[in-house]
């Protein structure tokens with residue numbers, strides 16, 4: 001009886017927990033973003049940009065935002081490391097894809113990496129938040145300009161948002177995260193992942 005009531009209490013009052021993958025090619029600013037997210041949404045002060053090195057393994061960050069628990073997985077974006085990304089797809093509720101919006105010469109590389117991610121069946125129905133990063137630099141493309149440039153048809157059949165941000169000064173990040181939490185709450189994928197987890201508990 002106690003465990004039944006405890007289970008009901010937990011179901012009603014515990015905060016939803018979401019796994020968010022942070023992807024993008026190398027030097028896009030993923031780890032700088034992760035550290036800024038810690039500063040904005042957790043008790044921990046994130047590392048300053050000058051202490052961040054290129055990612056080889058996995059960086060994890062935990063945060064609470066808009067009454068949800070968020071677990072961020074930040075992976076390395078160097079060419080040889082991108083094959084690791086798909087190992088995390090199945091468990092992810094959503095993807096934040098970070099683009100260095102000030103580096104037009106790498107837009108084709110970022111586009112083809114993003115297309116591969118979008119076409120992967122293990123990410124079916126996942127909401128995508130695309131951050132046009134480095135807006136503190138004058139040459140940066142805005143979110144709308146980047147969306148036009150990338151012109152990704154694969155985004156049309158899933159929730160998505162292009163958002164201008166600077167991982168340096170934090171501008172735009174809150175707007176993106178508030179959209180993402182709402183999108184994950186409403187997402188068919190969240191429902192699918194919840195059913196899968198319930199099935200494992202029952203078995």
Ligand SMILES: Nc1nc2c(ncn2[C@@H]2O[C@H](COP(=O)(O)OP(=O)(O)OP(=O)(O)O)[C@@H](O)[C@H]2O)c(=O)[nH]1
Nearest residue numbers: 026027028029030031032054055077134166167168
């Ligand atoms: N001007 C500016 N520079 C940024 C911003 N975000 C990141 N950078 C710089 O971009 C470079 C790469 O940042 P990282 O956060 O290491 O990039 P990453 O995407 O994690 O790279 P990998 O781990 O190699 O995949 C660093 O020199 C950062 O200081 C930003 O918002 N504005």
Ligand SMILES: [Mg+2]
Nearest residue numbers: 030031054055
């Ligand atoms: Mg990194």
